[in-house]
Amino acid sequence: MFERLAELAIRRSRPVLLLAALAVALMGVVGAGAFDKLKGGGFDDPASPSTRAAHVIADKFGGEANLVLLVRSSAGRVDTPAARRDGEDLVAELKKDERLGNIVSFWETNSPDLRSGDGREAMVLAHVKGDATEQRKSALAILDTYSGSYEDTLTVRAGGGAAVGAELSNQVVDDLILAEAIAIPLTLVLLLVVFGSVVAALLPLVIALIAITGSFAQLFLLGSVTDVADTATNLITALGLGLGIDYALLMVNRFREQIAAGASVDDAVRRTVHTAGRTVAFSAATVAAALAALMVFPQYFLRSFGFAGVGVVAIAALSTLFVMPALLKVLGHRVNGGRMPWAKARRSEARASVWGRLARTVMRRPLLTAVPALAVLLLAASPLLDITFGTTDERVLPKDAESRQVSQIVREEFGGSEESALFIALDTSVPRAPLASYAGRLAALKGVERVETSAGTYSGGRPATTGPADSALGRPDAQRINVVSSLTPKSEAAEGLVKQVRAVTPPPGTNPLVGGNDAVLVDAKQSIADRLPSAVGLVVLSTFLLLFLFTGSIVHPLRALVLNLISLGATLGVMTWIFQDGHLSSPLGFTAQPMELSMTVLMFCIGFGLSMDYEVFVTSRIKELHDQGVDNETSVVDGLGHTGRIVSAAAFLLAVSFFAFGTAELSFIQMFGLGSGLAILIDALAVRGVLVPAAMRLLGNSAWYAPRFLRSFHARYGLSEGGPEPTAAPGAASAGRADTKEPTAV
Template sequence: MFRALARAIHHHRGLVFAASAVFLALAIAALVRGGRLSTGVVEGTEAERAQQLASATTVGSTDTTLAVVFHSDTLRNTSKEFQDALKGTLEAAAKLPSVEGVLSPLGAPKAVAAQLQASTGHDTLALVRLKGDIREATRAFPEVRAVLSAGPLQATLTGRIAFIDALNQLLEEDLLRAELISFPLALLVLLRVFRTWVASLLPLVVGGLAVLSGVAGVFALSHFTDMAQYTINVVSLIGMGVAIDYSLFIVSRFRSELEREQGIEAALERTLDTAGRAVAFSGLAVAVGLAGLLFYRGSYLSAMGIGGALVVAFAVVFALTVLPALLSWLGPRVNRGRVPFPSLFADKEGLWHGLATWVMRHPVLVLVPTLLILVAVGLPFMRLQLAATDITALPAETEARRGAESLQKLFPRQAANGLVVVVQFPSGSAFTAERMGALYDKSRQLARLPGVIGVDSIVNLKETMDRDAYQELPDFPEEMLPPEFSQARDAYLHGSVTVMRVLTEAPASSQAARDIVETIRRERAVGDGTLLVAGQTASDVDAGHFVRAHTPRAIAFVMGLMCVVLFVLLGSVVLPLKAMFMNLLSIAGSFGALVWIFQEGHLSGLLNFEPGPIEPSLPVLLFCALFGLSMDYEVLLLSRMREEWERTHDNAHAVAEGLERTGGLITSAAAIMVAVFAAFSLAHVVVVKAMGVGMAIAVALDATLVRILLVPAMMRLFGDFNWWAPKVLSRWLSLAHQAHGPSERPPH
């Protein structure tokens, strides 16, 4: 099949170029159209359901409410000039079609107004609630910010929407910066490998096409399904690495075949029948790994899996079509533009053969300390803590971060971590004597919990009112209700739903805050109503439960299907199982390093970030992506060993020769991967930074300790058993290969 593909491309390369140009035009059109990217949510959790119920109330709509701190260096916040300026700005904002309501000291009850005036005398807080869901509010944010910032007072905006807007801008900047850095670094490594400009630029062309097409695909899909903004960075990170690696394998093999003084067509056939086949299986392995994310249906992780698999598919397709067409057109000209660089790892004839031979002479001496090193690196993963990205993920100079810090300093009660407790009654109104009594009891019970500093609710308006007084309110005529209640009713009540805000000084991502959530959830009954908890801490708890519940099936799927793919490629049941074990070792090492660096804060000064819990999606993304990426090198190395084993049936020779033929290529490919991934370590967003660092560490471990030391040592210990498979499976595989026609082996 691969030989036929090579012949077709060689004779119809003009058609390949034309089809690629049409596809490129469509991709650019999709990029110009743009996408509807979101922050990503986990659907179906208690926190998400509770937030939907709470959003109908003012107190519960925190996701779409902006906190605006107005400041003047000269004017007192109680002066007429300050208040006139504040009034003009807020009235202009209230006229915007996207603004639903404004709460400020102007016209608010005295008790509320006092909480919105800072003791500094120069600062005032206003809460601006936007219409629609968080997507609609985020799209309207730039216009609202422009109006609020246009007045004579200094306005600093913060809140969930401001955080999302700043995060999206930083993600775009991080992506551009990483690409500007990774391309030159990758080119430098390619020049060291190929020592010609033409050969070195070809992988970058394929990488650029793959990433551009992958991002365009994500934009197109975002109009039909929820695609998180992070997906673009994930697509760029994975797409650039695999596309350049695949192109490296193919260009390297094509140049090698040309040196045998064969024609261009014959060289192309042999290239696709060997390196092309390895690229196809490698792409399949990466796609299988990313397909594990599809088990997280109902979350943005599944969409990331689709985006990642899409860009890998583009990388494989371009590497097997556009790149061969370019090689066919160039022929020997692929070696033009000589660069006076020493070749990377390839000049020392026999280096890898000698290393593999030495390792196989001392397998236990190599295996034990290498395993201990990997286990030691992975041990910190046992201390993993998960929490969603919060405002601390933003650089200190961003407006949303500065606003949050000002809020914490000037208005600590408003800035306190607020757990949104939602009580839903089966029918009717929450405003009945019996239900007000039940709410009163629950609010006092919550206030007594360790770590809780206060409760805001419809039954906490006046300390002088007791339980009986609150129960009498539903019987009062509308005009006789206390003014505090009339104004607070819309804030806390909506039909059969009421909202309470439980305040704690414990940070949202802390274990103390999680303990409060778990304690509140133990008692669900509030009269005849049911209690639910929303808010950032509750979302973190639910996201952790979601990930833990879906991960076993995802891991079983990825590992099981990967074993099948490797068996079809290698014809052994032992090698796939060993590959699973070694992949887990390198990934565990990456996870341990991730916790040690980003959670516990080591190297925080060097990498410029604030340590904290790990984003729940990060370990999942890394596992699914790295499990497939690690197979790149596994497929290349073991397939070459398999060739030698079938020719000589000498296990030691097959291992040494396989490493000799692929060791330099694997190291070069890993160097490119590390360069691409490390470029993302300069990102401002900690999640992107952590993913780049984690993947760079995993690839480095995989290409050094695992492939160069562990593989030869374990291959030596297992001996001929490496190539064993049950006769039934071997016979089935032989019949399958015969059904697809014989495949020529490359010359040795």
């Protein structure tokens, strides 16, 4: 395969580039409509009890309250005649809005639960109609229409799930624009530093452009047939830019190495495709396998990242294998054009490099160097012992976000809120007596303030003296029960209440479905926990198989899996220390809270895939030397000497594209960017620089072990090194060409 790719690039380079340009233009046109196809939300399991409960409430009762309008009177209490008159006018206007339903207000019900303790604020609850995307668009329009001053006597502010979702979607776009504005110029400068040549520095951006453009076109097509989360665009830009640089850096460096060694342009292209191209193919396969595991989860937030991730990896790899060789053929020696003043002559001797010297030092004292590194990583992972998980809510928004401020006021100033209550959907008629008995049992649970039903309101296990029966909670074919608690939302106690409510014996012949924000959290944890073994198994099995096919050894895959888990544990531990425990919350401007569940799973898969990316980079060169008969120690030292510069430069550049998201206003986007960037640096520096050579020294020749039947299998089906030899091997060139003037800082 690689022979044909090389010959295609050599013989048909210009037609290949012309077709690539046309493809980019077409993908750009298609991808421009991607944002119209993407959706907000996607954090819930569609088959979970809480989601099914929400569907019953939507079908039978017009939907749950997902919009809170907090109305404050400028003249004093909200129950004065003037405030009441203006409040009733506002409610009448809201009821005319076709985007809203199930509107409940203090001025209609006179419920003290819809009035603040000081009497200056009142709540209007409503349901914004439509799916998550329609709710987001409607909420934005509603906020523009009603937020602010009303009749000069009232001030209206919006909160609730729909308002939070709308502000989240807007902030995601703003954060993405800011991250790109930082990452792209900084990356270009760093590429100039790394390559020392203007022409060579621009080549990775070509691959990144193709990968990002193609992936947005892919999202447009996927969004036309299934649900795709709008946050997937963050992964596309970061991975597209990063992997485009990674793969192009590997190819360009190998090509320049061959040119410096005296090979002709055609031979340099052939050898580059056979070696670096093979590495790119296997690297992309391992990254894609890790990201494909996200598709086993039912939440379309995670599945979207799986779709986007696999797509951007595949497009980056294909463009590197097809377009980059053609570019190198056309450019030839001009790849070094535009030499920068700081570019130095390459020193070809691998052992003389910093990475070569580090590898040699580690292999001489493997335990002395590896044990401290392991101790630091395990210490960094220790916060995982106390990790807790949550779901996205208003606290991920900046503190000045209106919907966040409203949610905080509702929690502090109002006695339990219906908007944050649990609700129980009974998809059948229930006689009054069994319904009342069930409500009494629910009201007796610890932490429950009141239970509202069509049979009456209950508190402390008995009918309440206030709060009459609400006929709107009953239908001939359904019943709704509101369970309002005094517990902190999404706390351990609130989760426990969900389980207690579900354990209460229901009326005969009914199957209660419990919904609400706390129920969604419980179901999300259960849903991910149920599928996590399958996802991890898929990642481990596919990675093991790919690395075996790549190396012919069963020890290398096991060693890679263990070291990757250690580095990922350290990364997630640091993120827990920062975002859950609250360290660095002031400089980063976020509110400490439990680790966002879906984002943690996403970080694990991305970190694992990118760790395998660099595993393949390093192991490829070590195996190449080992297959030539070089002893184990020399293979590792020279392999790291040749690839260490590439891995460290690629890792730094890829980390920059992720770290740019650390400037985001949304805390879970900050965690995604900082966590992914840190995982890359830990793996490239600590694991590849120290732990890999130490493990290779301790394992010795057994690192290449495989049972006889697997060796036979690999000989037949494995993708082994082959193809034409270079005109002059790099190792030979190093003796007589140490002064080769190749403008590079890599």
